[in-house]
Structure formats: structure tokens, C-alpha cells
Amino acid sequence: MNIYSFVSPIAETNTYCLIHNDECLMIDAVRSDELHTFLLENGIKKITVLLTHGHYDHVLGILDLRNEFELMVVSSEKGPELLGNTRKNLSAVANLIGSFRGSNNHIEPFTVEAQFFLKDREVFHWNGYELQVRYTPGHSPDSVCYFLGEKYLFAGDTIFQNEYPMLRFPGGDKDTYYNYTKPIIDSWDGNLLVYPGHGGAFKLSASIVRKELDE
Numbered sequence: 001m002n003i004y005s006f007v008s009p010i011a012e013t014n015t016y017c018l019i020h021n022d023e024c025l026m027i028d029a030v031r032s033d034e035l036h037t038f039l040l041e042n043g044i045k046k047i048t049v050l051l052t053h054g055h056y057d058h059v060l061g062i063l064d065l066r067n068e069f070e071l072m073v074v075s076s077e078k079g080p081e082l083l084g085n086t087r088k089n090l091s092a093v094a095n096l097i098g099s100f101r102g103s104n105n106h107i108e109p110f111t112v113e114a115q116f117f118l119k120d121r122e123v124f125h126w127n128g129y130e131l132q133v134r135y136t137p138g139h140s141p142d143s144v145c146y147f148l149g150e151k152y153l154f155a156g157d158t159i160f161q162n163e164y165p166m167l168r169f170p171g172g173d174k175d176t177y178y179n180y181t182k183p184i185i186d187s188w189d190g191n192l193l194v195y196p197g198h199g200g201a202f203k204l205s206a207s208i209v210r211k212e213l214d215e
């Protein structure tokens with residue numbers, strides 16, 4: 001199995017792809033020329049996007065891809081609350097956030113729609129792969145992680161290696177993260193390979209979120 005990764009110049013956000021014949025399973029959809037070239041070079045016709053949450057940098061690629069490919073967007077049941085709201089998906093303040101990071105990419109406020117919604121613990125089947133969704137709110141109310149089999153975890157902005165997630169965006173909630181989500185993360189196997197929304201992959205046991213417990 002190959003997990004291909006692409007980093008967007010906007011907020012250095014990751015998209016991860018699996019491919020099977022002319023289909024692509026995408027975890028988040030970033031804006032990236034490299035991703036677009038990869039899809040064309042592999043003859044991809046149909047894309048299924050599983051969203052870790054609705055923040056603009058993780059979904060901006062949907063605007064680029066939806067007219068060119070057969071696209072199905074899948075989110076948690078709480079996804080539409082962010083996807084359909086320019087303030088909650090942060091697209092209304094994307095240029096301000098970008099300017100703090102020294103970026104001059106211009107982004108107009110936008111909304112996107114999902115077509116399919118997952119409940120906590122629901123398993124999504126795609127070409128022989130099984131992805132289980134787990135609700136992990138805190139960074140945003142719609143944040144989820146996806147297990148790919150038992151060894152891999154797509155964690156969005158919920159788990160990073162060296163820093164705690166940002167919990168102060170609109171809809172973010174520190175108490176929810178520490179009281180609800182962190183105990184769930186603490187219960188997971190430390191050998192899981194985590195693919196985060198920003199930065200490279202790491203073993204869950206190496207995350208700062210787990211270190212308090214492990215040490």
C-alpha cells in the first residue's frame with residue numbers, strides 16, 4: 001500500500017492519497033499544483049474525499065477539483081456546520097491568517113458541500129480498504145480521525161508530534177479536547193503511525209499529547 005502525501009503552499013496543510021485503478025481516496029483536499037498533476041498523471045477520474053474537519057486550508061482543493069473530476073465529499077455529521085459557514089470554516093479570515101504566516105495567497109470566502117456523512121465509529125469501505133472514523137472534537141466541533149486498518153491514523157489537526165493542537169479558533173474547545181478527546185487518544189496503541197494535517201508522520205507514542213501519560 002502506498003500513501004502519497006502532498007503539502008499545500010497554503011498553511012502547509014497535508015493531503016494524503018490512496019489510489020486504485022482510476023480512483024483516488026483523498027484525506028482532506030488541499031490546494032496544490034503537485035496534487036493536481038499527480039491525479040492527471042495517474043489517470044484518476046473519480047475522487048472520494050474524507051474530511052478530517054472543515055477548516056478552509058483542508059478543503060480548498062475541493063473548489064479546484066470538483067469541476068474536473070467526479071468528486072464525492074465525505075464528512076462527519078457535524079461537517080456541514082463548518083463547511084457551509086465562511087466564519088466557521090475560517091475562509092473569511094484566511095487572508096489574515098495567511099498574513100501572520102507571511103503568505104500573500106489571496107483566498108475569497110467560500111463554502112463547500114459534503115454528500116455523505118459519517119457517524120462516530122462508522123466504517124467507510126473503499127476498494128478493499130476500511131477506514132473507521134472517530135470523533136475527536138476540540139480543535140473544531142467537527143474534527144475526526146480516521147483509522148486505516150489498525151496501523152495508520154489520519155489525524156487532521158487533532159494530534160501533532162511536537163505541539164498541542166490550536167484550540168482557540170471559533171468552535172474550538174479546550175475542555176472538550178482535554179476531557180473528551182485526549183482520553184480517547186490516550187487509549188490508542190502507541191505504535192500507530194500518525195499522518196497529521198501539518199508536518200510529517202510519526203508514531204503516536206512520540207506525540208507531545210501522549211508524553212504526559214507515558215512518562
Ligand SMILES: [Zn+2]
Pocket residue numbers: 053055139140157
Ligand atoms: Zn484546522
